Amino acid sequence: MRRIEVLRLGHRLVRDDRVTTHVGLVARAFGADKIHLVNCEPSIKHSIDGVTSKWGGEFEVQLTEEWRNLVRKWKQKGGLVIHLTMYGTNLDDSISSISESEKDLLILLSAEKAPPEAFDLSDYNVAIGNQPHSEVAALAVFLDRYFGGQELKRNFKGSKLQIIPTAKGKRLVMAG
Numbered sequence: 001m002r003r004i005e006v007l008r009l010g011h012r013l014v015r016d017d018r019v020t021t022h023v024g025l026v027a028r029a030f031g032a033d034k035i036h037l038v039n040c041e042p043s044i045k046h047s048i049d050g051v052t053s054k055w056g057g058e059f060e061v062q063l064t065e066e067w068r069n070l071v072r073k074w075k076q077k078g079g080l081v082i083h084l085t086m087y088g089t090n091l092d093d094s095i096s097s098i099s100e101s102e103k104d105l106l107i108l109l110s111a112e113k114a115p116p117e118a119f120d121l122s123d124y125n126v127a128i129g130n131q132p133h134s135e136v137a138a139l140a141v142f143l144d145r146y147f148g149g150q151e152l153k154r155n156f157k158g159s160k161l162q163i164i165p166t167a168k169g170k171r172l173v174m175a176g
């Protein structure tokens, strides 16, 4: 089974707490297996882990200080590195070859201007349109296009809570 991991660069302490947490939650909900958070507070890991323990699945959060080695090792093991950036080539031009490669994916995104190595070390610099927007949106669109929408139907094993979809109001049950 192919692994999909996300590498979050450029986290600015306190200022980016909420956005970095959202990147983690989107990674989990849209089908990634793990996120690596560079120079990030343990409280962010704690928040995302808390969601996983309540809502299920095996999503992992790794705090790290060094990302270049992670990228190099990923490539040495045969995985692909995908950098999401508005300067890249359009998603439509690369999504088929990324999907068909069947390689593990490491998806890089940044809180601020990405360092030049992110562009150089990556196999694909992929733009979700060439306008500036958000790493949260870019990750969601990339994963949704990659999985063709199927990720939204996933079952998260071991959840304590489960939502019963309903047209109005809220229905929540204890799972299991």
Ligand code: SAM
Binding pocket: 084, 085, 086, 087, 108, 109, 110, 111, 112, 113, 114, 126, 127, 128, 129, 130, 131, 132, 133, 134, 135, 136, 138
């Ligand atoms: N102007 C900045 C730059 O140099 O890319 C935008 C930074 S943006 C606030 C933070 C992150 O969102 C970027 O590093 C990139 O990962 C992601 N992002 C923003 N717009 C994007 C787009 N159109 N396509 C892909 N990723 C995008």
